[in-house]
Amino acid sequence: MTESYSIESCLERWVEVEPVGARHMSDSPVSTHDPKAPVESADPSPQEQKKMEQAYAQMKRKMSMQEIGKKIKHKVMVLSGKGGVGKSTVSTGLALSLAQQGLSVGILDIDITGPNVPKMMGLDGRRLHVESGRIHPAQGHLGVKVISMAFLLDNEDTPVVWRGPIKLGAIQQFIGDVEWGDLDYLIIDFPPGTSDEPLTVAQSLPDIDGMVIVTTPQDVALLDSRKSITFSESLKVPVLGVVENMSGYTVSGKAAPGTEIEIAAPAGKTLKTTSDDEGNFSVTLDIFKEGGGKSTAEEFGVPFLGALPFDPGFVRGGDDGVHRIVSEPEGPSAVAFAGVVSALQEQIVDGDSVGLEII
Amino acid sequence: MSDEMPQLTRFERRELDVQLTYADDSEYSVTYDDLRHSCPCAKCSPMRNEDESSKTLRRQVEALPKEKPKVRIVGNYALGFEWTQGCSSGIFRFERIWDLANRRDPDNGKPYVHGAW
Numbered sequence: 001m002t003e004s005y006s007i008e009s010c011l012e013r014w015v016e017v018e019p020v021g022a023r024h025m026s027d028s029p030v031s032t033h034d035p036k037a038p039v040e041s042a043d044p045s046p047q048e049q050k051k052m053e054q055a056y057a058q059m060k061r062k063m064s065m066q067e068i069g070k071k072i073k074h075k076v077m078v079l080s081g082k083g084g085v086g087k088s089t090v091s092t093g094l095a096l097s098l099a100q101q102g103l104s105v106g107i108l109d110i111d112i113t114g115p116n117v118p119k120m121m122g123l124d125g126r127r128l129h130v131e132s133g134r135i136h137p138a139q140g141h142l143g144v145k146v147i148s149m150a151f152l153l154d155n156e157d158t159p160v161v162w163r164g165p166i167k168l169g170a171i172q173q174f175i176g177d178v179e180w181g182d183l184d185y186l187i188i189d190f191p192p193g194t195s196d197e198p199l200t201v202a203q204s205l206p207d208i209d210g211m212v213i214v215t216t217p218q219d220v221a222l223l224d225s226r227k228s229i230t231f232s233e234s235l236k237v238p239v240l241g242v243v244e245n246m247s248g249y250t251v252s253g254k255a256a257p258g259t260e261i262e263i264a265a266p267a268g269k270t271l272k273t274t275s276d277d278e279g280n281f282s283v284t285l286d287i288f289k290e291g292g293g294k295s296t297a298e299e300f301g302v303p304f305l306g307a308l309p310f311d312p313g314f315v316r317g318g319d320d321g322v323h324r325i326v327s328e329p330e331g332p333s334a335v336a337f338a339g340v341v342s343a344l345q346e347q348i349v350d351g352d353s354v355g356l357e358i359i
Numbered sequence: 360m361s362d363e364m365p366q367l368t369r370f371e372r373r374e375l376d377v378q379l380t381y382a383d384d385s386e387y388s389v390t391y392d393d394l395r396h397s398c399p400c401a402k403c404s405p406m407r408n409e410d411e412s413s414k415t416l417r418r419q420v421e422a423l424p425k426e427k428p429k430v431r432i433v434g435n436y437a438l439g440f441e442w443t444q445g446c447s448s449g450i451f452r453f454e455r456i457w458d459l460a461n462r463r464d465p466d467n468g469k470p471y472v473h474g475a476w
Contacts, residue, residue, distance in 0.1 A: 040444040233400050233448045238437070301399065301452050358430050 005115050068175065069206035072106075072183040072350050077201065077211040079231075083192035085216045086245040090308070091189035092120045092144075096325040096346070097337040099142035103184035106137060108174060110201060111150035111191040112167050116128070118150045122322060126151060141326045171200045177333065191204040202235045209348045210240035212305065214295065217244055229300045240305070240347040242297040243340055247307035250332070252282040284309075303347055306340040309333060364457045370438070372427040379460050387460035391428070394440065395420040397465050398449035408470040420445065 044052065069075075075197070078091045091107060099105045109117035118124055121140030128151045129136040132332055137145035181187065190197050202208060232239045254277040255261060263271045263283050275281040297304035311324060311333045324333045369380035376389040396417050398404070406416040428440035428447075438456065441447045458465040 036447055233450065236439070236448070238439075238450060285406045301450075301455070356432065358432075359369070 012017065020231050024157060030185070039104050041131070049258055050077070068178070072180060072186045075186045075188065075205055075208045076348070077190065077198060077208060077237065078214060079190050079198060080214040083139055084212050085192075086308075087192065087214045088116050088120060088189050090189050090212070090214045090243055090245055092117060092323055093308070093333075093337045094341060095144045095185070096142055096323055097334070097341040099144050099183050100329065100334075100338075101214065101341075104143070104182060106145035106147070106180050106186045108178075108182050108186060108188045109146065109150070110171060110174065110197050112149045112170060114191060115148040115150035115153075117189055118146060118148045120144050120323060122198055123151075128152075131179075133177070133351045135173075135177050136179050141323060145180060145183070147174055160314050167274065168194060168200050171197060172204055175201070175204050198231070202237050208237050210238040212240050212344065213242045213302075214245055215242060216246045229296075229302060237300040241301075241303035241306045242294075244294065244307040246310040248284040249310040250282050250284045254279045255281060269339075271341045281301075303343065305343040306336065308340065364434070364454060367453055367456065370430060372430070374427075375425055379456065389459045391425065392417075392420050393459055394428075394451075395423070395442070395445060397455070397459055398446050399451060399455060399465075400446060400448035403446055403449065404466070407466060421435075 024264075041194045076094070077128065078087055078094070080087050081254070088109070088111070091109075095105045095107045107117055107121070109115045110235075116141075118126065118138070121144065123138045123140050123146055126138045127137060128147070137147045138151065140146050190201075190203060198211075213229060213232075229239055229242075251263060253261075257275055257277050257279045259275045259281075261273050261275065261281055261283075263273070265283075271283045273281050273283050294304045294307075309332060325337055328334060365381040365383040365385065367379060368382050369378075371378040371380070373388075374389045377394070379389065379422070381387075396413075397407075403416060406412045408451075423432045423442070423445045426443060428442050431439045437448050437450045437452045439447070455465040
């Protein structure tokens with residue numbers, strides 16, 4: 001049976017929940033207090049008491065977000081204009097690849113309505129531990145800490161139907177009420193598009209290093225990626241670079257040594273290769289197109305971080321909860337991810353290390 | 360030409376312009392008006408596509424109060440400038456600043472095409 005989650009039923013599962021729309025002027029610089037009004041009672045009514053408690057909780061969360069910002073050295077947003085380009089795969093891949101270097105890493109899955117990072121990290125069905133009002137992330141492969149809406153759902157088939165302000169409140173709790181501890185990197189995985197979620201995170205979490213734009217080489221995806229790049233300028237969050245996912249599919253095989261092999265490729269092309277002395281051959285098919293991510297990066301003057309191969313192992317790994325980087329740490333996909341991470345780390349530097357004196 | 364760009368080592372904000380010093384000890388100056396007119400953001404860039412709108416942008420920039428911007432380093436590839444008035448959105452790659460220092464068109468003569476809209 002399919003049922004919809006009501007706002008109340010979902011939020012009841014969370015800690016100290018309040019919908020943002022219900023908050024009362026806690027952020028307003030304008031006082032509503034009338035000094036001439038008669039003082040009715042020294043004790044606040046239960047309603048006033050509740051408002052004060054909500055304002056206090058909100059203030060506490062804001063302070064907490066600032067503190068959390070200091071404990072996490074680098075925060076990276078992963079975005080794409082279009083869905084289905086492999087954002088979550090790239091997010092988990094970046095996190096795991098960084099963790100492989102011995103760094104302390106977390107993933108914040110901000111995709112409220114379609115959270116799938118836990119499944120990819122082998123944390124399906126896991127519950128979050130709450131202690132003293134603080135939420136402790138689940139730990140996946142290589143010690144990567146994960147927070148996701150998926151941990152709060154009873155049934156993965158049930159949709160979360162929330163309007164913007166409720167999502168905003170949940171995101172602020174994801175940031176402010178989670179005990180991440182000291183992290184080298186926090187990778188933040190977003191739903192596709194340029195809507196509420198990245199805006200809320202960019203405004204709530206201080207000192208975000210920048211965003212990684214994931215795209216595939218097809219024109220539709222590239223068009224939307226350009227939108228994300230332009231969006232970054234509005235948010236004043238730098239683009240750390242573009243990653244081209246599903247870049248090419250490598251077909252490998254065996255034949256008699258020295259055999260000339262022809263393979264029918266997309267767009268009516270024929271690829272030719274010759275097997276080596278041991279009879280091995282391989283050809284890379286550009287399933288979509290090639291080089292689109294790089295040319296988009298060049299067009300917008302942002303760095304190109306690298307291309308990731310079209311690897312069916314990602315699909316199997318995602319479904320089984322064992323990422324390709326974990327199952328085959330020396331494989332071509334892991335190597336490609338390491339290249340992307342290296343390019344990413346080159347972009348994430350402290351101001352001082354650029355060696356520029358500003359007077 | 361950006362290929363041979365030396366590393367920018369010093370960015371000195373003066374009253375009306377910025378003095379740039381590169382690792383090979385070469386020095387250049389770029390006026391704030393030139394800097395603001397060449398803003399690479401999605402709002403300013405299309406205005407440079409046509410001569411008339413480019414002149415309009417120039418007049419708008421020149422009408423702004425003369426001020427020193429706040430400077431922030433973006434990753435390891437660019438600078439961002441924050442002004443009290445006018446556009447502060449653009450992220451200026453070091454190559455772009457190098458082109459401006461050398462009095463070259465930082466857009467390389469290419470019109471800006473909105474991929475987004």
